[in-house]
Amino acid sequence: MGSSPKGRTTLDVGADGVAVITIINPPVNSLSLDVLNSLKQSYDEALRRNDVKAIVVTGANGKFSGGFDITAFGGIQTGKEEQPKPGFIAVEILTKTVEAARKPSVAAIDGLALGGGLEVAMACHARICTSVAQLGLPELQLGVLPGFGGTQRLPRLVGLSESLQMMLTSKPVKGEEALGLGLVDAVVSPNELVATARRWALDILEGRRPWVASLYKTDKLEPLGEAREIFKFARAQTKKQAPNLTHPLVCIDVVEEGVVSGPLAGLWKEAEAFQELLHADTCKSLVHIFFAQRGTSKVPGITDRGLMPRQVRNVAVVGGGLMGSGIATALVLSNYSVILKEVNDKFLQAGIGRVKANLQSRVKKGNMTQEKFEKTMSLLKGVLDYESFKDVDMVIEAVIENVSLKQQIFADLERSCPPHCILATNTSTIDLNLVGEKTRSRDRIIGAHFFSPAHIMPLLEIVRTQHTSPQAIVDLLDVGKKIKKTPVVVGNCTGFAVNRMFFPYTMAAMLLVEHGADLYQIDKVITKFGMPMGPFRLADLVGFGVAIATGAQFVQNFPERTYKSMLTPLLQEDKRLGEATRKGFYLYDDRRKASPDPELKKYVEKARSISGVSIDPKLVKLPEKDIVEMTFLPVVNEACRVLDEGIAVKAADLDIASVMGMGFPPYRGGIMFWADSLGSKYIYSRLEEWSKLYGGFFKPCAYLANRAARGIPLGAPSGQAKSRM
CATH class of the missing domain: 3.90.226.10 (2-enoyl-CoA Hydratase; Chain A, domain 1)
Known part of the structure; x- marks a missing residue:
């Protein structure tokens, strides 16, 4: 043994x-x-x-x-x-x-x-x-x-x-x-x-x-x-x-x-x-997560070729906003020398200030000495042009989600960086082939998708296209390990693995609310299930601008299985943009404590009338178990598609991605492991029943239908069950 x-x-x-x-x-x-x-x-x-x-x-x-x-x-x-x-x-x-x-x-x-x-x-x-x-x-x-x-x-x-x-x-x-x-x-x-x-x-x-x-x-x-x-x-x-x-x-x-x-x-x-x-189930789930986390860095056809990671010493980060400064913080904390580039001095000083604040909070908590703070800060250098990019081994672009801006930056990077330099983007939704469309270096283009705040969240999604070289993937896996992230290698598509799996999460919650469920009750139940917060509290935290922009990507790419609710746009019209404005789905006091807002009813009623949806008495007093399943089973359904399309290498990678990227409770073993505790037949029948009542949003995908018909676990390797017959 x-x-x-x-x-x-x-x-x-x-x-x-x-x-x-x-x-x-x-x-x-x-x-x-x-x-x-x-x-x-x-x-x-x-x-x-x-x-x-x-x-x-x-x-x-x-x-x-x-x-x-x-x-x-x-x-x-x-x-x-x-x-x-x-x-x-x-x-x-x-x-x-x-x-x-x-x-x-x-x-x-x-x-x-x-x-x-x-x-x-x-x-x-x-x-x-x-x-x-x-x-x-x-x-x-x-x-x-x-x-x-x-x-x-x-x-x-x-x-x-x-x-x-x-x-x-x-x-x-x-x-x-x-x-x-x-x-x-x-x-x-x-x-x-x-x-x-x-x-x-x-x-x-x-x-x-x-x-x-x-x-x-x-x-x-x-x-x-x-x-x-x-x-x-x-x-x-x-x-x-x-x-x-x-x-x-x-x-x-x-x-x-x-x-x-x-x-x-x-x-x-x-x-x-x-x-x-x-x-007990808890032990089985946590042992599964223990091994799944160690297994993410094994990628068939990539890490089994005997390639050694190249030495990455100097890294440049383009964009000093919240994400860029967080990524720069993670890098200097692990002794990488970092060049932070911004478009003007005001933005640059703000970016450097954020890195400084991130490190100072460690000093305050006693996790870092003043001496170590100064040494770490000295690894960061701010610039306004690409002059010093001729010596960097890797660039991570972290600007706003705008396709033409990213294309321009990558064309500039190709001219300014040495030929071995890895060109990474921190986009969370944009197709990488679009990002690199105007370059000739497609083999070095790779996604390095961090989660916010980047110096704290443990997950790093490494996104490869059909052009990305195995060497670039091996190099980024090594950097991920050195900056203490758990890397998950995924394929290229809208939203990659984490955001794509979880796009139905908030949509399902919106659908329930428009059909009569209580919004605050949904958040309570989801938190009780073990998530750090419910979907509405999360939307407030992230901010509606981001939520609507990413939602639009999915509506555009998967129109047949999205639920378009007017609730968020209606709140946005009234300058209720989430926690930052102290008003969203909740009201926030000076200490950012959230409390329910009785005003919200009128927004829900208005959204309902625009959608032409009527209240379903069954959903008004929904049992907790049904709230959990109606919110998470659409996520499982999308995760099945991600597996079926080969976007994720294995179900265990999606388990780690759900735990570390979205806060899914580890003691439930991750999204696919939890789904398999319910069984593919059961999940299929529930989704099928809801799709008859509430439309295509719930329609089970072919992979799920196939596995349910044959009674095979959703997470079993495809060698044991060919999903396409």
Whole structure:
């Protein structure tokens, strides 16, 4: 089950009588079942041998262990054969072998000690780490809880409040902080690490240092009355922050069990809870997202050709508006030297000012030193012409969505930049073939579509045309990785993948409102489903100018499946342009807090009369489930077209695009994964029924009809199901 070659541990006994057990399973020494079994064998041997007095556990190549092997989850979840139960194995190995051993052991921690890695270390009788080591229990990010004793040992080492915070936020701590918390016993330099741990282990043996079994430590646990208050507070916070998730609450219950009924009862409850959560939908969804995110940078026919990314040192950004300055910020933060070009000095100073403000907000929050701020700012240079473009390796154009302006810029770029320079555009909707129409360099033209704010949003859509060279794609994938974005490579069409998939999202909501549903109720339900905000609140945030301009692109290109509502144009006529003007679908106070506006009714009535739509009583009191499905199933329908046309390489890429580009809840696994939990037959029948009632907007596409007829998941690779028969 481990990665091949099999993960293992080695045992090396020194002249001092200390056995060093090393975990080896590259790249992060993950704890596959092979590694855990090998750890038990190495321990048994060390305990048997008379020449071994004490034990040190460490990891190969400067990493202790990144935790339990997530690739094993899939095997355990499908449960095809009688599966081993990780939690119960851990009790056997960590509690009954490591912690109960009659020879003391010390963990020597460098690099990562995350999840199961930290749990192995906590079962040892002391811990020594380096200052850069990261120690944490991030299991909740995968929909499970620490399953190797972490819920019981961490609270006993650092106290309840700190341990709950570490588990519930999944944030690791570094060396000095871990020492302050009592999680480790000393912090030393990497070259002294193992030697210090060996001496420490012998000191424990000879009574010079305490021999501590973490599981039975009680001095850090708060008294029961106080503990109950801490649990109460943690539960309240969790319900507020993650109302749709149960596994954080299960984690709190398991910690409480150990405090109230003792650590062994806690361990058994933890093992059972881990097993149960492993099979729950949340865990399956989050594990899917974990692998999907790692899979976006693998593009068949592009990344498997053995091409090496070329060195990109200097990048130019054309346009210093909100997007351009955000892109420039992301680049300088990752040490690229950036030239920012604007048409006049006033615009240029404003653009540089935005980058400065973006960086200053990091200084204010304590995420950046003043010195680092000055160094980062010095990487940015402002210009008003193309003179200095002769040395750039890549240009990203980020001006307004105007075809002829972009064509002019690309003709200028072709003249001013060196022949190897990548010519990228940040357009969100315009066809790239149009952008590069007046150039001869179509092989270097590529889309680099950032999401706003560009220095914060994690997604980068890389758009290729049939002319874009594989080398340019590989280069941009590399830049994307270096500026800490998750790149998704997509084909060229109106709206590409994210905006195209989601264009029916707001339109569906408008259709519901015109047919009688309550606008504010829709936003409430969609937020409850797990989106950061509903479609109307989002439209206010983005601003109606942008919303109408992009909407027009889709109406023009897909007239048969768009819903044209007059609601937004009517609001726009009355200078209600969204949050920026303090009035849109909502009213906004000085602190930008949104509240419903009773005035909105008259706009809805007017839009309804223009559309010639009458109120449908069925939609007036629509159940929550129907609101969610009528809003998202048209998105799924469009996502199916995006897959069918080959715009996206695989369904998992659309899942990542929906989570990182639109805020679709990751614990639902992304748009296609969620759709497949409903089933293609069900989705087809719902859309078919609505299209009879409300028109072509809901009409299921051929790909969806085809999959439903054959009962095949929408996200299954087309090798398993040819969509065109």
